[in-house]
Amino acid sequence: MILVTGGAGYIGSHTCQYLKEMGEEVIVVDNLSTGFQDSVYADHFYDLDIRDEKLQKVFERHPIDGVIHFAASSLVGVSMEQPSVYYDNNLVGTLRLLDCMRAAGTENIVFSSTAATYGEPKRIPIEESDPTEPTNPYGETKLAMEKMMRWFDKAYGLKYVALRYFNAAGASKDTSLGERHNPETHLIPLILQVPLGRRQHISIFGEDYPTPDGTCVRDYIHVIDLAQAHYLAYQYLKAGSESEVFNLGNGNGYSVRQVIEVARDVTHHPIPAVSEARRPGDPAVLVASSQKARDILGWAPKHTQLKEIVEDAWNFYNK
Ligand code: UFG
Numbered sequence: 001m002i003l004v005t006g007g008a009g010y011i012g013s014h015t016c017q018y019l020k021e022m023g024e025e026v027i028v029v030d031n032l033s034t035g036f037q038d039s040v041y042a043d044h045f046y047d048l049d050i051r052d053e054k055l056q057k058v059f060e061r062h063p064i065d066g067v068i069h070f071a072a073s074s075l076v077g078v079s080m081e082q083p084s085v086y087y088d089n090n091l092v093g094t095l096r097l098l099d100c101m102r103a104a105g106t107e108n109i110v111f112s113s114t115a116a117t118y119g120e121p122k123r124i125p126i127e128e129s130d131p132t133e134p135t136n137p138y139g140e141t142k143l144a145m146e147k148m149m150r151w152f153d154k155a156y157g158l159k160y161v162a163l164r165y166f167n168a169a170g171a172s173k174d175t176s177l178g179e180r181h182n183p184e185t186h187l188i189p190l191i192l193q194v195p196l197g198r199r200q201h202i203s204i205f206g207e208d209y210p211t212p213d214g215t216c217v218r219d220y221i222h223v224i225d226l227a228q229a230h231y232l233a234y235q236y237l238k239a240g241s242e243s244e245v246f247n248l249g250n251g252n253g254y255s256v257r258q259v260i261e262v263a264r265d266v267t268h269h270p271i272p273a274v275s276e277a278r279r280p281g282d283p284a285v286l287v288a289s290s291q292k293a294r295d296i297l298g299w300a301p302k303h304t305q306l307k308e309i310v311e312d313a314w315n316f317y318n319k
Contacts, residue, residue: 001025001062002234003106005050005097006070007042008035011112011168011226013177015068016041018227027062029055030071039177050093059104066108066237067101068230069094072142075185076116076281079138090141091148098152108237109149110230113162113245115219115286117143124253125289128164128245135281146245153243161233166219166249166288168226170309171316178316179223188220188310191260192317195269202271204256206278209285215256217285219249222303222312232297246297249288250304259306266310 002019006012007028012035019026020041028042031049046058050071058064072090073079079086101109116139117132134140145162152158169188171178179189193199207214229248236244254262257273264271293299303309 001027001064003027003029003058003062003064003067004042004070005029005067006035006072006112008032008037008040009070010179010181011165011223012068012070013039013041014172014223015070015227015230017172017177018224018231022231027058027064029058034181036180050097051089055096056100056103059100059106064104064106066110066234067097067106068110068234069097070112072112072145074114074138076136076138077185079136079141080281083137086137086141091144094145094148098148098158101158102152102156107157107159108234109158109160110233110237111145111149111160111162113146113164114139114142115164115166115247115249115288117146117164120283121286124285125251125287126247127289128247128292150243159237159241160243161237162245163226163229163233164245164247164288165226166221166247166286168223169220170222170224170303170312172224173312175316175319178313187218187256187259188263188313189317191263191271192267192310192314194271195263195267196317200272201274202260203276204260204273205276205282207275208278211255211284213255213257216282217253217255217287219251219253219287220259220306220309221249221301222309225301225303228302229293229297229299232299236297244296246293247288247290248293248299249290250301251288251290252304253285253287254306259310262306262310263314266307266314
């Protein structure tokens with residue numbers, strides 16, 4: 001039985017759907033602060049904050065073989081204004097969770113980390129051994145969560161896999177799940193709000209970056225491929241393997257302008273774009289090397305075309 005924290009959120013819900021398709025028994029714990037109960041794919045659901053001491057009861061009630069840990073605050077901009085909230089939810093929450101795991105004798109955890117642990121990259125594509133120098137409290141707390149797990153491994157034998165995602169995007173093929181953030185800050189959902197009639201134009205944050213068209217380049221990865229990676233990471237730990245850190249991306253960079261162009265093609269809408277100032281803290285280029293995940297986990301992303309990723313998001317919002 002797998003406990004998924006944050007299983008009502010964007011990547012968590014897609015992972016639960018995937019786990020159910022693989023025949024796993026799933027328990028979701030989510031405080032529904034940003035997640036949605038109608039996105040929960042699970043055998044058992046607990047509306048619970050992971051910092052709540054009742055979490056221990058969940059471990060006592062069910063034989064939990066492993067944990068997949070998504071529950072965290074994840075907005076870079078908000079983290080700059082409210083670091084206290086990020087340290088509390090992300091670090092205190094993880095500490096409580098790991099202590100519950102210790103008490104219950106649950107040894108394996110797959111953990112949702114981020115490209116934001118690298119900060120401004122020193123080289124492209126980014127490899128796992130590259131320097132980690134986060135430029136915001138969000139990335140800083142995710143890196144600290146990774147380090148917490150490393151020390152718990154040394155002291156108590158906890159085994160973990162940290163998955164550093166690049167830009168998660170797309171939606172489930174059956175359109176039951178997709179990206180629903182409030183406020184929305186991510187590029188693809190914001191672009192699609194224009195043809196949906198919810199926004200007049202898309203803003204381009206900076207056209208003076210040292211990239212081919214001057215706009216930021218990102219590595220967009222389909223949320224279904226991320227879901228598969230979590231399942232593989234869980235299997236990897238179950239087989240008794242050592243703790244590891246993996247990047248998850250496609251290894252292809254697309255500029256903001258290219259993403260807008262693909263969205264125009266998919267939606268048959270002109271999607272007006274307006275040039276604006278740079279958003280503070282945005283690195284010019286973030287592209288992953290995911291060779292390690294391919295070699296060690298046997299991960300093979302299947303939905304790698306940006307057009308398919310945008311189409312799936314569009315089908316979700318259109319339903
Ligand atoms: N962008 C715009 N206009 C918008 C929104 C975004 O031009 O209205 C640009 C951003 O400046 C950026 C790109 O589109 O260059 C992608 O922005 P997102 O907000 O969609 O994604 P980020 O690359 O900022 O964020 C991702 C993950 C975070 C992670 C971060 C690491 O979503 O979890 O990478 O830097 F922290």
